[in-house]
Amino acid sequence: MIDTINFNYTVDGLDFSRAGEASTDIKQKLKQMGVDFTIIRKIAIAMYEGEINLFIHAHGGKINVSITATEVLMILSDHGPGIDDIAQAMLAGFSTAPDDARELGFGAGMGLPNMKKNSDEMKIESEVGVGTTVTMKVYL
Amino acid sequence: MKISEIRDALGARVVCGEEFLDRDISTGCGSDMMSDVLAYVKDRSVLLTGLCNLQVIRTADMMDILCIIFVRDKRPDEAMIQLAMEREIPILCSGHRLFGACGILYEKGLRGGANYDRYH
Numbered sequence: 001m002i003d004t005i006n007f008n009y010t011v012d013g014l015d016f017s018r019a020g021e022a023s024t025d026i027k028q029k030l031k032q033m034g035v036d037f038t039i040i041r042k043i044a045i046a047m048y049e050g051e052i053n054l055f056i057h058a059h060g061g062k063i064n065v066s067i068t069a070t071e072v073l074m075i076l077s078d079h080g081p082g083i084d085d086i087a088q089a090m091l092a093g094f095s096t097a098p099d100d101a102r103e104l105g106f107g108a109g110m111g112l113p114n115m116k117k118n119s120d121e122m123k124i125e126s127e128v129g130v131g132t133t134v135t136m137k138v139y140l
Numbered sequence: 141m142k143i144s145e146i147r148d149a150l151g152a153r154v155v156c157g158e159e160f161l162d163r164d165i166s167t168g169c170g171s172d173m174m175s176d177v178l179a180y181v182k183d184r185s186v187l188l189t190g191l192c193n194l195q196v197i198r199t200a201d202m203m204d205i206l207c208i209i210f211v212r213d214k215r216p217d218e219a220m221i222q223l224a225m226e227r228e229i230p231i232l233c234s235g236h237r238l239f240g241a242c243g244i245l246y247e248k249g250l251r252g253g254a255n256y257d258r259y260h
Binding site: 016017019020023024027037041044045048049052102104105106107108109110111113114117 | 172173174175176178179191193194195196198199201202203204219227
């Protein structure tokens with residue numbers, strides 16, 4: 001029996017049309033593994049929101065996904081501007097996204113709260129000027 | 141409500157996914173903000189939107205949305221159609237504006253699926 005399956009993705013910060021490819025891929029893989037569709041949706045939403053954030057706020061980043069028999073762990077890391085006030089960033093409706101993100105349909109200040117809502121555990125570590133790492137866990 | 145009934149009610153054109161028109165739709169969502177779609181959409185939904193980019197298809201895929209309707213005569217490009225076909229999401233196009241299209245479907249009995257009690 002395989003203990004852990006790892007998938008690593010690099011999110012392109014320049015091509016918005018590619019944002020979401022990693023989440024689409026993970027969704028497909030979980031489906032092939034026979035994971036319950038309601039759990040797949042939670043994982044897909046949480047990861048997609050994070051992937052969009054990497055694009056909008058950090059000009060790209062990396063996503064590592066580890067799947068075991070009991071959980072899916074997603075680690076999204078970037079070298080973007082960092083989050084000054086994490087508590088404020090978690091408020092629904094608070095957004096620092098640029099106007100062009102809103103023209104693309106994102107940046108309503110719902111991303112982080114929605115990631116928290118769809119994950120069983122979430123941790124944000126951030127340093128201004130250094131980058132941000134968001135760790136999310138969903139139990140299978 | 142079947143997708144074919146939605147097509148007829150809106151006088152919409154089917155761009156792709158003709159084979160899925162007998163899917164049953166339970167709820168509807170009208171929005172140009174994909175952030176809101178990701179936060180609020182319910183099960184077995186149709187998405188009506190005037191936003192026309194690849195992320196609409198990806199968002200619909202993440203939410204297991206069963207059909208996308210582009211309003212205001214927005215036309216999806218080839219990449220969007222290709223992805224929608226891969227993900228088995230039918231796309232319809234309508235000349236109605238978003239408010240009007242949602243109103244027509246509401247009148248036909250389709251609802252948003254939100255719990256309104258919490259707002260009163």
